Amino acid sequence: MPVIETSTEKKNNRLLWGPESSSPLTDEALHFKRWRRRTWQLHASVLLSHLYAFGLFLGHSWAGYAPLNAVLLYGLWVGIGMAFITWAYASGWSQTRRDPGLFLVHQLLAIIGTLGLLIAAPQVAFQALVMLMVFSADGFLARRRTSFWMTWGCTLIAVAVIICWLGPQMRMTTDTLAGQLLAIGVVFGAVVRCSILVTYFRSMQFRLSASNEKLAIALTQIEELMRNDELTGLANRRGVMERLQQCIETAQRDGSALCVALLDIDYFKHVNDRYGHEGGDQVLRAFGQLLSSQLRAVDCGGRYGGEEFLLLLPGTTLSEAGVLLERIRTHTESLPWSKKIDKDLQVTCTLGATLYRAGEAVETVIARADAAMYRGKVAGRNCVVLD
């Protein structure tokens, strides 16, 4: 399983990239499976690179630039090291280390192997130096600050030693055709290894931006759901209240009119009692559709409570609102409820509206609309009351 860090460990062992640990939302087993897959992919590419380098050194030996024994010893050293790292990944032992990618181990293996080869075959110092630098490029993938700096620190020291010690003897082995081909092979290998790493980084970047996009879409959907009433398709209380706050700010800024109306279905309890909760829900759904069809795009209708709705009508005077609310009332009355639910069903609503007054609080304007609607209820319902 992935190593879980304590907070002190996190502080002492800061990461250079990526999250501190897997997100609590991420399935930990999935996260671990992905990590293992990528580690194995990278490890396979490292093994191939070592094989390639070994092949090139063998080629140099065949062309007479390095003693065969030295090359074979180098191959044995790297082979044992790679077998150990493969075991460490497969057994999960690497997971118990602070550097689960074993970047430093990789690097020390390559450095010691290269230095050993150079002592025995200084003729191939230049090629070995290039390959060492190429293998070091893997160090860029180290996440942990200490792994990163130790990997690079060791590499730079090794490179400095090679340059100071063998610099004067360094030469490109290009005096024969075989030497030329081998030198080209060294450069080719370096380019391929670097492009593999760059491709790896780019695919990580691509995956990251793709999941960021998915996340942004999911976030938008969640935000929409948070503000929507599933039953009626209108805004819910949170949504309509946020919108009211925005409408008030606009009205205060440009001095435009803002009408606020409360609407309540009459005797809704009877609908529920007679047709059941499902019948009541059907009425609410149809009512939501009716309101949506009557409001302009700039208006907002939201479900304020059970069978109570809040309507926001920006840029609308009280008398203009009166016309709209009367239309909603008559449409409610004349909607073919008998076809929709039951032949005996008759639905009406009572509406109360008021004009927002500059400087007043949200609660005040709603309370005034509520009082207007209440007066309509007392007066016998199925009417519009303007305050």
Ligand SMILES: Nc1nc2c(ncn2[C@@H]2O[C@H](COP(=O)(O)OP(=O)(O)OP(=O)(O)O)[C@@H](O)[C@H]2O)c(=O)[nH]1
């Ligand atoms: N089906 C359904 N019923 C709901 C929902 N939310 C609230 N109600 C019901 O709506 C009814 C509201 O009843 P009251 O507040 O007494 O109002 P009323 O019967 O409409 O009477 P007046 O408003 O005075 O005309 C209650 O029976 C609630 O259970 C809902 O989402 N679905």
